[in-house]
Amino acid sequence: xxxxxxxxxxxxxxxxxxxxxxxxxxxxxxxxxxxxxxxxxxxxxxxxxxxxxxxxxxxxxxxxxxxxxxxxxxxxxxxxxxxxxxxxxxxxxxxxxxxxxxxxxxxxxxxxxxxxxxxxxxxxxxxxxxxxxxxxxxxxxxxxxxxxxxxxx
Amino acid sequence: xxxxxxxxxxxxxxxxxxxxxxxxxxxxxxxxxxxxxxxxxxxxxxxxxxxxxxxxxxxxxxxxxxxxxxxxxxxxxxxxxxxxxxxxxxxxxxxxxxxxxxxxxxxxxxxxxxxxxxxxxxxxxxxxxxxxxxxxxxxxxxxxxxxxxxxxxxxxxxxxxxxxxxxxxxxxxxxxxxxxxxxxxxxxxxxxxxxxxxxxxxxxxxxxxxxxxxxxxxxxxxxxxxxxxxxxxxxxxxxxxxxxxxxxxxxxxxxxxxxxxxxxxxxxxxxxxxxxxxxxxxxxxxxxxxxxxxxxxxxxxxxxxxxxxxxxxxxxxxxxxxxxxxxxxxxxxxxxxxxxxxxxxxxxxxxxxxxxxxxxxxxxxxxxxxxxxxxxxxxxxxxxxxxxxxxxxxxxxxxxxxxxxxxxxxxxxxxxxxxxxxxxxxxxxxxxxxxxxxxxxxxxxxxxxxxxxxxxxxxxxxxxxxxxxxxxxxxxxxxxxxxxxxxxxxxxxxxxxxxx
Numbered sequence: 244x245x246x247x248x249x250x251x252x253x254x255x256x257x258x259x260x261x262x263x264x265x266x267x268x269x270x271x272x273x274x275x276x277x278x279x280x281x282x283x284x285x286x287x288x289x290x291x292x293x294x295x296x297x298x299x300x301x302x303x304x305x306x307x308x309x310x311x312x313x314x315x316x317x318x319x320x321x322x323x324x325x326x327x328x329x330x331x332x333x334x335x336x337x338x339x340x341x342x343x344x345x346x347x348x349x350x351x352x353x354x355x356x357x358x359x360x361x362x363x364x365x366x367x368x369x370x371x372x373x374x375x376x377x378x379x380x381x382x383x384x385x386x387x388x389x390x391x392x393x394x395x396x
Numbered sequence: 397x398x399x400x401x402x403x404x405x406x407x408x409x410x411x412x413x414x415x416x417x418x419x420x421x422x423x424x425x426x427x428x429x430x431x432x433x434x435x436x437x438x439x440x441x442x443x444x445x446x447x448x449x450x451x452x453x454x455x456x457x458x459x460x461x462x463x464x465x466x467x468x469x470x471x472x473x474x475x476x477x478x479x480x481x482x483x484x485x486x487x488x489x490x491x492x493x494x495x496x497x498x499x500x501x502x503x504x505x506x507x508x509x510x511x512x513x514x515x516x517x518x519x520x521x522x523x524x525x526x527x528x529x530x531x532x533x534x535x536x537x538x539x540x541x542x543x544x545x546x547x548x549x550x551x552x553x554x555x556x557x558x559x560x561x562x563x564x565x566x567x568x569x570x571x572x573x574x575x576x577x578x579x580x581x582x583x584x585x586x587x588x589x590x591x592x593x594x595x596x597x598x599x600x601x602x603x604x605x606x607x608x609x610x611x612x613x614x615x616x617x618x619x620x621x622x623x624x625x626x627x628x629x630x631x632x633x634x635x636x637x638x639x640x641x642x643x644x645x646x647x648x649x650x651x652x653x654x655x656x657x658x659x660x661x662x663x664x665x666x667x668x669x670x671x672x673x674x675x676x677x678x679x680x681x682x683x684x685x686x687x688x689x690x691x692x693x694x695x696x697x698x699x700x701x702x703x704x705x706x707x708x709x710x711x712x713x714x715x716x717x718x719x720x721x722x723x724x725x726x727x728x729x730x731x732x733x734x735x736x737x738x739x740x741x742x743x744x745x746x747x748x749x750x751x752x753x754x755x756x757x758x759x760x761x762x763x764x765x766x767x768x769x770x771x772x773x774x775x776x777x778x779x780x781x782x783x784x785x786x787x788x789x790x791x792x793x794x795x796x797x798x799x800x801x802x803x804x805x806x807x808x809x810x811x812x813x814x815x816x817x818x819x820x821x822x823x824x825x826x827x828x829x830x831x832x833x834x835x836x837x838x839x840x841x842x843x844x845x846x847x848x849x850x851x852x853x854x855x856x857x858x859x860x861x862x863x864x865x866x867x868x869x870x871x872x873x874x875x876x877x878x879x880x881x882x883x884x885x886x887x888x889x890x891x892x893x894x895x896x
Contacts, residue, residue, distance in 0.1 A: 293582030343553045
């Protein structure tokens with residue numbers, strides 16, 4: 244009865260998800276996108292194999308005891324649509340990122356690097372001196388807000 | 397009466413379709429969205445009263461009976477969440493209308509804000525009402541898809557950068573959730589929460605524990621529990637103020653709600669309690685220490701948001717009635733107060749042109765009203781008596797003391813330290829941005845729109861009102877928590893014949 248769920252199918256799921264995770268760890272959004280597609284397909288296969296396999300679940304077309312489980316198939320349709328929507332959105336932002344900055348790499352968090360730099364130099368993050376205007380503190384005048392980085396590099 | 401249950405999901409979805417059609421008419425769009433959310437709020441209040449009086453309200457969508465079809469369940473916890481979230485989304489909508497954020501910008505081709513915002517609301521409500529795991533997943537995806545659009549609104553370089561982190565992390569979390577859903581179905585043959593209570597108990601311990609941990613990881617990413625929280629402070633602050641506010645208030649709490657629901661209903665007992673408590677303690681400490689180092693109000697608030705998620709997880713980890721009571725009360729308090737603080741940071745940005753502490757100063761003279769609002773909300777967050785923040789923390793700490801043992805006592809200490817550090821962070825913002833002499837760089841801007849201030853005042857008032865209704869609210873959350881621990885009221889309402 245469970246002919247659908249055999250070793251080959253689980254190895255396939257594993258390879259799909261594994262490759263997807265590897266791609267997900269990349270910096271480039273288009274590779275991340277490919278990773279999401281692969282993981283999505285692997286997971287959808289997993290859901291289909293989660294139910295009983297068998298004949299088409301149409302009343303009258305096959306014996307009721309031999310029918311496959313229709314519920315995971317219904318769920319996987321929804322999951323496919325959702326993965327499709329996310330894929331489309333990721334495509335849109337990777338295109339937008341390429342349009343704005345020339346490539347689609349996800350850059351580092353600017354503020355975090357700034358805090359690390361200041362911690363290394365033992366600077367205070369802000370002058371915690373109430374009642375004193377920022378101009379009265381020379382360190383404050385020398386340290387204006389870092390310009391927000393518009394893209395990588 | 398139970399026919400009202402689907403309305404908080406259906407109404408905003410219909411409203412979203414309608415506002416999308418009305419893209420060219422901002423005025424009508426605004427009326428439709430405000431109307432939808434107001435009706436949702438009314439329905440939610442009615443549901444709350446009904447759930448309190450009669451027990452859980454159940455709707456079988458399309459007439460399909462429970463284990464096979466989709467059920468929506470409004471028990472006391474879900475109804476309470478619905479009321480708070482509807483009130484908060486309505487206030488934020490009014491605020492964003494006041495800010496002009498909601499209108500058709502010259503750069504955005506369609507007025508996308510209103511439809512997306514309504515879909516987000518529908519997704520949040522769907523997640524609260526979901527009676528099976530897959531519908532919970534769909535609710536999550538609805539609010540995620542909408543939040544993707546909102547966080548990258550206008551597609552500026554900065555928002556695309558932070559938005560891509562947000563999108564990738566959350567898509568990964570959804571995949572993990574989906575894998576868990578698939579595995580739960582493969583192991584038990586059902587996804588209906590009520591039926592799962594019986595079927596999961598029959599599973600071997602190892603299988604059940606791995607399913608529990610998979611779900612916890614998925615919800616932990618969404619709720620921003622340390623060590624799965626690093627994405628949040630990086631991505632929230634760059635979005636427009638109302639968007640950040642509603643994300644901070646609701647999206648993480650949907651994750652917390654999912655944790656509460658699955659831990660109590662599906663996996664009762666202590667199995668993951670210690671793990672949750674350790675994670676809770678680290679979340680509190682790491683979050684608040686991050687906030688201490690920040691110099692931008694919005695980023696600072698994002699770190700306090702992460703930190704205070706720890707309190708709720710602490711309550712869940714105790715797995716006692718008192719712990720759950722504290723956690724649920726804290727969720728209600730924190731949704732209100734965190735949203736309010738982000739709205740106030742939006743007011744500061746509007747008034748002074750920046751939320752960077754290095755550029756702010758003298759706001760108490762420039763905008764005394766904003767100063768009062770910030771002061772009240774910040775003290776509320778830090779847990780100064782008599783505000784609800786104090787009562788929520790007190791409830792949780794008492795539950796920790798009552799539980800006894802080394803781990804709960806450590807958590808009580810960590811919770812107290814976190815509360816004090818929150819007070820330090822709040823007073824730092826107050827001292828620098830509001831109290832010291834004005835900077836020369838602060839350019840005087842136009843007065844704040846009345847609607848923005850009005851919506852913020854309404855939320856601050858709601859936060860303060862929680863203090864006054866704290867007695868009845870604690871009694872209510874007490875009953876909700878007892879029902880959660882007992883499990884039978886939920887199961888009996890969904891499956892009158894009993895779970896098998």
